[in-house]
Amino acid sequence: MLWEILMTSQVEDFLDDLYAADRDSHRLVNQAILVLERNGPAEGRPLVDTVAASHIANMKELRPPSGGRSEIRILFVFDPWRSAILLIAGDKSGEWASWYRCAIPEAESRYATYVKEREREIRDGRD
Secondary structure, three states: OOOEEEEOHHHHHHHHHHHHHOHHHHHHHHHHHHHHHHHHHHOOOOOEEEOOOOOOOOEEEEOOOOOOOOOEEEEEEEOOOOEEEEEEEEEOOOOHHHHHHHHHHHHHHHHHHHHHHHHHHHHOOOO
16 A cells, blocks of 8 residues: 655745756655655665654655765654655755754644644544
8 A cells, every 4th residue: 555645835846946956856755755655664774774863753754865975854754644755855965964953843833834734634533
């Protein structure tokens, strides 16, 4: 069974910009997302790794191969409804520590908002 892949608007915008700037990297990221969709939580390193610094125990990072000098990372969580929600994406090349310092709190905030909205949809019968 395939896992549903959901994306925040920031991830969608990042992928659109990546397509315009670096089609090889865009293709590699899309391939990584398809593997995630197929394998779900069973996928591990080197493509998926746990984000130890997050307050969310199951925060992961998608680590697609690079078509050049980029080090693209997408932080995501497998939610209780069998979806992977891609929360924030970026290129951490040259910014190893600072990228995570900014991205992790933002991803945690986006996930909290997503869960509240999803629970409201279920409660209101819109699921």
